[in-house]
Amino acid sequence: MKYVDEWREPAKARRYAEAIARVTTRPWTIMEICGGQTHSIVRYGIDRLLPEGVTLLHGPGCPVCVTPAGVIDAAVAIAARPDVTFCSFGDMLRVPGDGDSLLAAKARGADVRIVYSPLDAVALARARPERAVVFFAIGFETTAPATAMAVLQAEREQLDNFFLLVSHVLVPPAIETILGDPGNLVQGFLAAGHVCTVMGYAEYEPIARRFNIPIVVTGFEPIDLLQGLYLCIRQLEAGAAVVENQYSRVVRREGNVLAREALAKVFTVQAQQWRGMGEIAASGLGLAPAYKRFDALERFASGPAPRERPGECIAGELLRGRKKPCDCPAFGTRCTPEHPLGATMVSSEGVCAAYFRYRPRQAAERADGANPGRGAP
Template identity: 80%
Template sequence: MKYVDEFRDPAAARRYAEAIARITTRPWTIMEICGGQTHAIVRHGIDQMLPDGIALLHGPGCPVCVTPAGIIDAAIAIATRPGVIFCSFGDMLRVPGEGGSLLAARARGADVRMVYSPLDALAIARAHPGREVVFLAIGFETTAPTTAMAVLQAERAGLANFSLLVSHVLVPPAIEALLGDPDNQVQGFLAAGHVCTVMGYREYEPIARRHGIPIVVTGFEPLDLLQGLYLCIRQLEQGRAEVENPYSRSVRRDGNRAAREAIARVFAVQPQRWRGIGDIPASGLGLAPTYARYDALRRFADVAVPPERVGECISGEILRGVKKPTDCPAFGTRCTPEHPLGATMVSSEGACAAYYRYRRPHALQATTTGGTP
C-alpha cells in the first residue's frame, strides 16, 4: 500500500494541479493513448482538476476496443467448429461482432474458454492432443511478447494442435494516423508506459519532430498522469516538441531487449484494420512466414474476416478522440455494459465503460457519499 499511496497522495496531486494552472496561458488539447490511463483519469477526476481550456481526449489505447468486429466474427466461426477449443481473454468474450459474441457462441454449445495468458491456451493444447486449440491473440506491444513466447514454446514442444487468431496492433502508426486525420485536434500526447516498457520510446522521437508535437511517456497512477500533463503543457507553452520520459522507474529508451527480440522473431509488421477507424498501414503484427503454420486463418482456410459495417455505435469517433462517450445518444440507455453496442462499453479499459461507471449522475453520487459506483 505504501507504493500506491506514494503516487495517489491528494496533497501532491493538488500541488501538481496548481503548478499546471500557473504555467498555462492558453487552451491545449492532449490525448492519452492508453485505456488504463483513461480509466485512471476519469475515476480520479484528473481532467476536472485542470484549468479551463485544457481538454483531455481519449485515444485508441484499449486493445479490446480496437479489435475489429470481423475478427470477432471469424473467432465465432472457428469456435463453433467440431473439435475446437477456443481460448480468449475474458473481456473478449462479450465484445459484439456482427454475428453476436463469443459468450453467445459458448451458450449455444461452443467450447469457449477464458484464459489469462496464451500460455494457458498452450497448456490446454498439451492436455487435449486430439482437439484443435485456438487462442485469440489481441493487444498492443505489451501483450505481443507473451504471444511470441507461446509460439516459440509450441514449436519447441512440437505441438501441432495449437494455433492463433492474431490481431496485435502497434501504437506509433496509430499516432501517425491520428495526426493525419482531418478532424485531429491533438496538440500533445501521453504515451502508454507499459507499451514503452516493452518497446522503448525511440520510435516516438521522429514522430515528435516530424509533427512538432510533444510526447510524454506516462504511468498510470494519478501523480504519474498529472506529472505527464505538466511536462506536456510545459513543452507546449515553451514551443518545444520532444519525447520526455518521467516514467523512468519502468521505461528505458530501448525498452526490453528480450521482449523486442521475441516479437521480431515471431511476427512481421503488416497493415491492420482497427475497429471504427479503418486500415492503418504497418500498424499490425502478423505471424512471420516461419511460423505461418500457427496461423488459425490458414488452418481454417474457409473462414474469412468480413469487412466492417457502420452501425449505431460511435466507437470509431470516440477512439479517434473526436467525441466523448456522453456524446453518444445510446450511452447509458440502449448501450450499457450488460447490453453493449460496441467494444468501448465492454472492455475494462474502454472509455465508455469508464464514463458509465464514474461519470453518470448516480455513479457520481455514490462516489461522493462513499458508496460503490
C-alpha cells in the same frame, strides 16, 4: 501499500494541479493513448483538476475496443467448430462482432474457455492432443511478447494442435493516423507506459519531430498522469516538441530488448484493420512465414476475416478523440454494460465503460432524458 499511496497522495496531486495552472497561459488539447490511463483520469477526476481550456481527449488505447468486428466474427465461427477449443481473455467474450459474441457461441455449446496467459492455451494443447486449441491473440505491444513466447514454446514441443487468431496492433501508426487527420485537434500526447516498457520510446521521437508535437510517456497512477500533463503543457507553452519519459522508474529508451527480439522473430509488421478507424498501414503484427502453420485463419477459415460494417456504435469517433461517450445518443440508455452496443462499453478499459462507472450522474441524466418520469438514482 506505501509505494502505491505515494502515487495517489491527494496533497501531491493538488500541488501538481497548481503547478499545471501556473504554467498554462492558453487552451491546449492533449490525448492519452491508453485505456488504463483513461480509466484513471475519469476515476480520479484528473480532467476536473486542470485549468479551464485544457482539454483531455481519449484515444484508441483499449486493445479490446480496437479489435475489428470482422475478426470477432471469425473467432465465433472458429469457436463453433466441434473439433476446436477456443481460448480467450475474459474481456473479449462479451464483445459483439457484426453478428454474435464468443459468449453467445459458448451458450450454444462451443468449447470457449477463459485463460489468463497464452501459455495456458499451450498447456491445454499439450494436455488435449486430440483437440485443436486456438488462442485469440489480441492487444498492443504489451501483450504481444507473451504470444510470441507461446509460439516458440509450442514450436519447441512440436505441438501441431496449437493455433493463434492474431489481432495484435501497434501504437505509433495509430498516433500518426490521428495526427494526419485534417480535423485533428490533438496538440500533445501521453504515451502508454506499459507499451513503452516493452518497446521503449525511440520510435516516438520521429513522430514528435515530424508533427512538431510533444509526447510524454506516463504511468497510470494519478500523480503519474499529472506529472505527465505538467511536462506536456510545459513543452507546449515553450514551443518544444520532444519525447519525455515521466515513467522512468519502469521505462527505458530501448525498452525490453529480449521481448523485442522475440517479437521480431515470430511476427512481421503488416497493415491492420482497427475497429472504427479502418485499415492503418504497418499497424499490425502477423505471423512470420516460418510460423504460419500456427495461423488459425489459414487453418480453419475459408478466407480473410470479413471487414466490419458500420453500425450504431460511434466507436470510431470515440477512438479518434473526436467525441466523448455523452455525445452518443445511446450512451446510458440503449447502450449499457449489461446491453452494450459496442466494445467501448464492454471492455474493462473502454472509455464508455469508464464514464458509465465513474460518471454515473451523466449516465443517469442521459437515461432520464430518454425515459421521462424516471428519477435518477
